[in-house]
Amino acid sequence: MRLNARAIEKALPLLAIENNCIISKMADITVGFRLLLPEIFTQSADDYRSLHSAMCKAIKMLPAGTVLHKQDWFIEEKYRTHQHQANANTEDTSFLTMAFERHFVERPFLNHYCYLYISKLPKTRQKQKSNRHSLTRRRLVPRDQVDPKELQGFYDAIGQFESILNDGGIGVQRLKDEDLVSEKGDKGIIPNYFRLQPDGTKKITLEDWDIDGRVRVGDKEVICFTLSDVDSMPPAVNVMGKYGPLSSDSTQFAVGNVLPVGLMLPCNHIYNQYITIEDGPAALREFEQQTRHLHSLSLYSNENAINRDWTQRYIQEAIQQQRMVCRAHYNLMVWTQKPEQVDYIRAKASTAVSQLDCLPKHNTEDAARLLWAGIPGNAGDLPYDDTFYTFVEQAVCMFNLESSYRSSLSPFGIRLCDRFGKPVWVDLSDEPMDRGWTTNRNKFIIGPSGSGKSFFTNHMVRQYYEQGTHILLVDVGHSYRGLCDMINQKTHGKDGVYLTYEEDRPITFNPFYTEDGQFTIEKKESIKTLLLTLWKKETEAYTRTEEVALSDAVEQYLKEIRKNPSSASFNGFYEYCDAEEGFRKYLKEKKYERDYFDVQKFLLTMQPFYRGGEYDYLLNSDLKIDLLNKQFVVFELDNIKDHPILYPVVTLIIMETFVSKMRRLQGVRKMILIEEAWKAIAKEGMATYIQYLFKTVRKYFGEAVIVTQEIDDIIGNQIVKDAVINNSDCKILLDQSKYQNRFDEVRQLLGLSEKQKQLVLSVNKDLDSRRKYKEVFIALGHYSKVYATEVSLEEYAAYTTEQREQVEVRQRAKQAGGDIQVAITDFADARRFTAPV
Incomplete structure (x- = not known):
């Protein structure tokens, strides 16, 4: 960067990084945090109020003269393949899993990073005017030395601040020296800000800043919108708002108030939020003096009278409700590297600000100074006259309080997508128990025909199998034939067994x-x-x-x-x-x-x-088949489910097989999944067995799963209802829109909260027409989210239950000499190359 022929190193306002603090050349002391906010679309109205209360309570711990700078980065990234599984068989994951990765590789998505900086300013810096800005100063020398004794109260307040946020549901991680700046100085949060790149995974040289009439960082064109005065703000604010696309006639879907300038703004941007803690008594004395002055001038102008009344109301509210006086500032910075997109992102950003019921102000004069003030640890350079007085409660309503979906760190899990199409790694079994969300691994899956139920269950059991799980399936409808054929081909018949009744090949x-x-x-x-x-x-x-x-x-x-x-x-x-x-x-x-x-x-x-x-x-x-040691066993009961002789026999074989696996396979994960359970549990003997399974399988490192089309299938059977619902902490529901007018009854039977009801009824309401997928609601105790089941065409061919497509795959396999993998690849290629553009 060139600034009046000066290098950026000389103009840099930061002096040092020491003891996990940022020290500026003006003696500002800054402590930084990385915030882990709740994930988007997972919070209820009460949750937002709780987060708001926790943030306000934490801010009130900070002493006067403190500047809080919350910086939310929303960055366009592309999906890269990851090896999540620590115990997976690489041979088994080499085809369908690789097809999944190829399907998503390089898919763009918006990622979120949130940092919060708390700065203690010298008294001479607490009302910095625009004409005394550090960006325009030739020499930056701190005026005061920092006394450690004076800082002790500040550090104590920081500790209380961190504790309150952690208790309030916001994860707080203290930034260390190496997080802020690497040893070589080329990586870290601070160097990355100077190139508008938050992750720091690539070593990039420092980029020039061009602020002569416009703002450019390297080849990035930066556009700034500000909310820095009360005239641009809405008359009233709330911490949450309603998201129409996911709401229904009976539910109002709650989201964060500033979501339009957060994850819903589809471009690279930073949303900066500043709060300066004022000396309350001194500020109120100034307001009282201003009120008297306005009162004396009210005879000459109605505007003076109105301003007097507003000032008096501010003073009264501060005194009566014990409000903390503060000054606030918000700005939105968007950028692009493509000149042809400048007008587009400017319009998008302006529209996003308007959706907050705010007046969008495209700031061209102060954009460079605001970009400079956004440097971590340099919040003290925010011009005093670009802020406005308010209270902490109102100021926090303009905070972003939600983040994008995060992948689980567990080595065991399955691949799903968030509601924007980003692949995420989700553990439905171990992590929920480790965190205390659930007490067992059991699941029930409910979804009507056409809701994507079979695709989800196929997708889940395949990935469980690839990670070493012994799976026993009780099916009605041949939903798992393709998957079993693939497993048999891959393992040369060692792992898969498909048991069904046909006239020429009866079950035996x-x-x-x-x-x-x-x-x-x-x-x-x-x-x-x-x-x-x-x-x-x-x-x-x-x-x-x-x-x-x-x-x-x-x-x-x-x-x-x-x-x-x-x-x-x-x-x-x-x-x-x-x-x-x-x-x-x-x-x-x-x-x-x-x-x-x-x-x-x-x-x-x-x-x-x-x-x-x-x-x-x-x-x-x-046939010398020992089902105990077969890892993937399917019992297809479609042709015998009503047979008075065959059905009881097969049921007993199923019981014996899984009980034997439970007791004899020590330390091995096991799953029994019963499709269309209402047929299987219609007889009392099987119902009693299901009841036994759901109560005891946890002790043997196992999980029982019931899959059915209708909720009534489970709750209609008195013997099984209590055992299944009460002992299944993982509840998986697909599209339940047919129940939306009587979902309160269903909610009580399934033990769902009001927020979980909103999530269930939002499934498939706001689908992206550019993608082919279905959404699924997953509740793990009180923790719940909606995911998308999106798969590659190869996985689609393996999972499809459409008879016409199953026949086509089998025909292609016959032409390929029985090679099901070749058949699936041909099936996928035929649709990939003929798909409409």
Whole structure:
């Protein structure tokens, strides 16, 4: 920069960075913070009032002569790929995950950085006039030496300020020397300000500042709008406002008051907020003197009378309500590197300021001085006559109190997007428990047909699988066939099992097979329960003696299996029970009377499942499949959900499989997901099992998930309703607009807050037509947000439930010699290259 032939280093107002403080050449002492504000669209009206109260309370801790400078950066950035997963299998993530990353790479989004600086000024600097500005001074020498004893009260106030904000829901991180300026001086918050770049990830040389008639930083054209007098401010202010696009007939969606100049302004910009703490009694004495002067002149001008009345009201409010007197200033700085965009961003910024009910003032005369005053630690150079008197409560209403979505730091999670399309990493299982938001990992997912429910669940379970989770799915509708086929191809059939009933390929099991030849207590009980279910009707009771005899039959046959493992099947069990040298011999030796256990009637009842019987295929599978060690198991029940024989058997197999995984896979994450739960839980036996699962799965590093189309599907089943809702701290809802007129009833049943109700009813209300996605509401205890499920075309091909598209993928796979990955790639390419521009 050239300033009257002077280099910027000589004009720089800062003297040193010491002890985590900024020291200016005018003896200003500044302490800096990085603020972690609540994320956008997550706060209720009460939350905003609470944040406002906390900020006001914290500011009132600061002594007179202090300048508070809050600086919000909103920077256009582009998405870069990140490896979030610490325990993921890279082989499994190499296709669909890479497709997701390719889909989003270089996508622009607006990121937010928030800094707050508190400066203690010498008394001679507390009413700096414009004509004595440090930018125009030839020599900058502090007038007073700083006495450490005098600063002790200031540092104590800083500590109280930090504590109050942390307690009030605003994260506060003290900036250290290395955050402000790196050791070489080329990186850090202060050097980055001089090039209007907040992240400091790239080493860039210092850029010239051109302030001759206009303001340019390097090749960036800077435009400044100011709110520096009461005439440009609205007659009344509030800490929050209503966001129409996300509101409904029954809800008013609350957002921050200054959102239009925050994340809703789509260009690079900085929103500066200044509050100067005044000596209240001295300021009020000046106002009283001014009132008397205006009163004497009121006979000559009505304007003087009006100003007198306003001044008197200000004095009265300050005294009666114990208000803290302060001066405030706000400015908005936007910039662009493209000259053709200057008019566009100027119009955008002007419109944004107007949406605050403020008069936009394009400041050309003071823009350079305001840019100079925005240097971290240089708030003392803000001209006194560019501020206006107000109270802290009103001044804070013009603060930005929300930030963009932040990715979780947890190594475990899933990829979703925020409502503006930026990919974020979200942990729905571990972090919520670690932070105390939830006490379990269970979930229920509710979304009507067409709401994107299957896409979300596919997207979730795929990423859980890739991170080592054992997943068991109970499906109705073939929603996971494509995903299972992909997993099988990738692992050569080692991980995926898709069990369904078709006429030419009926569902089949072997309850007597285990890969390691070991039969645990749970496995034995599972076999016995299966046999009892096939033997007796639901209305037919069995005696304790019959139960013991059947247990003996199972135990004796398992001894035979250990001698001859190849005989393990239901056919083998049937023949063992029928053989004279088998179980019949055991009964004779034990002298069991026929009245207590009639083996002949038992065999007659079991005959349909024996060789040559109607269901001889069901329990005599010759496939050596041990579901315990299969990581991705799908039970497709669509064709048997109403079958009186097959459905109970499959249900018992599901129970046994997941209970076995829970108890035997130590330290391994597990998930059972039941799609269209209302069909599966219609029978009391399954409902009792669901109830057991939701209460105990947490103890085994597991989670149970219910997926259904209608809320009534869950709340309509009395046995399951309390167990599912009360033991599912993660509630996931898709588009529920059909319930908007009676959502209060639903809200009470699901235990949602008023803000969560607003979030649910805002789903899909303000979609970006340039993107293809659906929104989803996720509540983790009291912590809730709306995310977007947006996927690549490759993921779409793997997840689609549209039959026409599923058939196309299978046909392409057949043409590719059974390679499902090639088929998905061809499917995606065909749509990518034919998509409308």
